Amino acid sequence: MTALNSPKITRKATRSGLPILSDYFRETWRFRVFAWRWSLADIKARNFETFLGRVWHVINPLLFGLIYFIFVGILSGGGLDSISYLAAIVGNLYAWLFFSQIVTLAMAAVQSGPGGILGQSAIPRIVVPIASTITSTNLFLRSLIAYVFMHLIASRGLHVEMLLAPIIIILICMFGFGFALIFATLNVYVRDVSRLIPHFLRLWLYLSPVIWEYTRVLGDGSLNQIARLNPFYSGVTAWTISLGGTLDPDGPKIWEQIGVFSIWSVAIFFVGIFVFISKEDEFAIRN
């Protein structure tokens, strides 16, 4: 160490605000392998003590889908005639579960901090929701294995729109990650948020065209148009078309839906990152 050199790191009182982003993301990148490994460890540990172990990653969404399969069948007056429609609902539910799991796992992880890491190191806090989002994505991709069975049983066939599914998955991931960061930040300030989120997500599920279609319930009137302001509408619609193909030539177009959902996803993704990073230095004193 030579004399008269300036300090490598300075910590001082600052107003909450964005850190130097290049430093922040370089530091985040440094912990990418930790995020990946921690996520894999989390998945491994989830069903560690069960008899069926990793098979649960497929059985769980299969049972989840089956319950809604029967539930919607009963609600539609025992109309289990359209197996394809019901398979579409199960496919939509997996997409919804993917989004809601990103939000709930990230909030829980930011609140507790994996392995006490948040209270003992200056690791960028965003590494934690990144790790939990990797977990959610991994679990979602496994649930798609369960969906493939249903798709085959329902003879839904292959469609060119399926090639767009990876884009929609990435957009749902960004959408969920952005919301997760916003809610996780709010939860640090107001703990009641974590209590409200399960109810909020359930309400949002029923307001989204996941287990029903707007036109079937609301018709084509103004109520339908208002309901389409739901940010997740375009995402679910694009996902439904990508799995089942364009059944109604006069209905929503997949490219339009992906376009609208891209705007929502990118906007929420960056707003979430901005909100989280600009407030994360207060997490330790409030957690």
Place this chain on the structure above:
Amino acid sequence: MNLQLETEAVRVENLSVNYSVVAESSPGKKRKFYEKTTRKTKIKALDDISFSIPSGKIVGLIGGNGAGKSTLLKTVIGVLKPASGKIDLWGRPHLLSPGMGFNRLLSGRENVVLGGLAAGMTLNEVKEKQDSIIEFADIGGFIDLPMTTYSSGMFGRLSFAVATHIRPEILLIDEALSAGDAAFKERAVQRLKDLCESALSIVVVSHSSTLVAEMATEAIWLHRGKIKMQGEVQSVTDEYLKFQAEGNETAQLDQR
């Protein structure tokens, strides 16, 4: 322009740190259902402290419960933010935190990787040091069993082994030697001394005045968020022990 006047490792200037906690507003008192049951309390954990640590020195940080030792360490590593004042560091600090990043449902071997990565090592570094870490922990076949099956001593051994296999520039230690039997403690102290020699700048030891006296050359005594005394380790620890013997050392909540 903020320049280093001599070979300093850490410089703390007029540092104050506050944090807020949620507590029951009036314990024991009956309330109407709509009345708020909690209140926020602001704690002044460090109050306008200044000191400097030269490079290559081992400095002990001592004081009673609530003196502000852990708060100071957490502010140096960047977990807590100063309310006022600043800290200059001439190296990357690392807090020796046993068990950081562990997932106790997994095996010790898997946690060696997780803990190493959490401490900032690369995957290659962890793989290179894995055998040495496992050898130091010396927990036999338990290394491949889930950590939920470990005794607290085994957990302490493995987590200490992981935490002390990194090469930080500024190493901060906070109660790292609370686990393990007498034989392991002896090896652990030796391990820390070795680390002190290889650390580029400084090691700060906290909490145990005996350990401080054994390892450090200088000491800082914190009392209720302020520096009570600093200087040569023996004189500071002697004064601190005298202070304790007189029964003056009680935790106090300094609220604002």
